[in-house]
Amino acid sequence: MSEPIAHFNGKLLPLDEIGISPLDRGFIFGDGVYEVIPVYDGTALHAREHFERLQRSMDAIQLRNPHTVDDWIACTQALLAHHPGNQSVYIQVTRGAPKKRDHVIPKDLQPTVFMMCYPLSSPSREAVENGVACVTSPDFRWEKCHIKSTSLLGNVLARQISADAGATETILLRNGMLTEASASNVFVVKDGVVAAPPRDNHILLGITYDLLARLAADGALKLEIRPVSEAQLRNADEVWLSSSTKEVLAVTTLDGKPVGTGKPGPVFRRMHSLYQDYKSKLRKARPVAA
Ligand SMILES: Cc1ncc(COP(=O)(O)O)c(C=O)c1O
Known part of the structure; x- marks a missing residue:
């Protein structure tokens, strides 16, 4: 079976080709936010509300949002084109990978964006x-x-x-x-x-x-x-x-x-x-x- 396609910093790639720096603050500090959106046969339930909540989470941790809600929805649609049926879309944004480990929030760091899909497990x-x-x-x-x-x-x-x-x-x-x-x-x-x-x-x-x-x-x-x-x-x-x-x-x-x-x-x-x-x-x- 071919490797599922995921989104990494603006590109669609096979999941096993995506690598994250060990210095990424998501890895080192859990310094990031995320969302999970249910999708039923291609229809995402409340995508806009999920991306608005993502914005609120980012505001609460002083993390710059690299995308508008409309950009996020376009990224979701592009990813879903590779994943028909009922899916969960997972979206994660971390503060990015600085050169050294330091608790203090670095300025002007490029956030790391990762999105993947997996089959939605609805209640039995x-x-x-x-x-x-x-x-x-x-x-x-x-x-x-x-x-x-x-x-x-x-x-x-x-x-x-x-x-x-x-x-x-x-x-x-x-x-x-x-x-x-x-x-x-x-x-x-x-x-x-x-x-x-x-x-x-x-x-x-x-x-x-x-x-x-x-x-x-x-x-x-x-x-x-x-x-x-x-x-x-x-x-x-x-x-x-x-x-x-x-x-x-x-x-x-x-x-x-x-x-x-x-x-x-x-x-x-x-x-x-x-x-x-x-x-x-x-x-x-x-x-x-x-
Ligand atoms: C701690 C916590 N509370 C509540 C919820 C329910 O949130 P939502 O209805 O947006 O999925 C979640 C979802 O994962 C959660 O992790």
């Missing part, structure tokens, strides 16, 4: 119908979780806790309050009302989180953006995960105990169907990456 029918298991952990990450940083060691260690427990995600608690999960946002439902933690520096503001908030409003579901306590998480009728690749998934056990009835609840089923309808309408309206 089984996961949608039965829900998934999660465990909890203290949120031991830093105070700038709103930046989609490639420095993911905290998230990697958090995710490993659930992997070791045979669970799908690790839901994080900071000072007795729900933040998010290692690679997902978290929603709770009580008495028919959906709640999600506020958009602050303790969570990544998910593109899917925002979409669920809009779908809730359009679908006449009650949704509150407000702090959610550990007790409210543990006593919820329903708990959901959201992310670009997980879409929306019901959590049916938390730390080995059933959530609500232990089955995906009615509010989840409503949101899941709103999400699927939205996706299919978007694909009909925008048959190419946009």
Whole structure:
């Protein structure tokens, strides 16, 4: 099989021909930001919103964006021409490769841009119908979780806790309050009302989180953006995960105990169907990456 085509600093190249300097600050410091965009049969879901978030992440770390949103979308389309079907597009920008290792941010360094595609792994029918298991952990990450940083060691260690427990995600608690999960946002439902933690520096503001908030409003579901306590998480009728690749998934056990009835609840089923309808309408309206 031929090597997949990836994007490296403006060129499309076979993945195994791309080499990065060991002095690249992405390698040395994790000094970079990234995005992951789901693509369904050539239609990228919310590409513009992902590239706008990339800009916000870059602004937060004082990294110059080498491209406009329109340039980024053109690069995505060129890469997708080599990758038909359902894909995840991964985009990473690091601060670049200086001549020496120094924590201080160098001036006028050319950022390193890398993009690749890999087959999108959407949730299985089984996961949608039965829900998934999660465990909890203290949120031991830093105070700038709103930046989609490639420095993911905290998230990697958090995710490993659930992997070791045979669970799908690790839901994080900071000072007795729900933040998010290692690679997902978290929603709770009580008495028919959906709640999600506020958009602050303790969570990544998910593109899917925002979409669920809009779908809730359009679908006449009650949704509150407000702090959610550990007790409210543990006593919820329903708990959901959201992310670009997980879409929306019901959590049916938390730390080995059933959530609500232990089955995906009615509010989840409503949101899941709103999400699927939205996706299919978007694909009909925008048959190419946009
Ligand atoms: C820590 C974290 N929170 C939330 C999300 C969900 O974000 P999105 O819906 O934009 O995929 C992700 C996605 O990878 C994530 O890594």
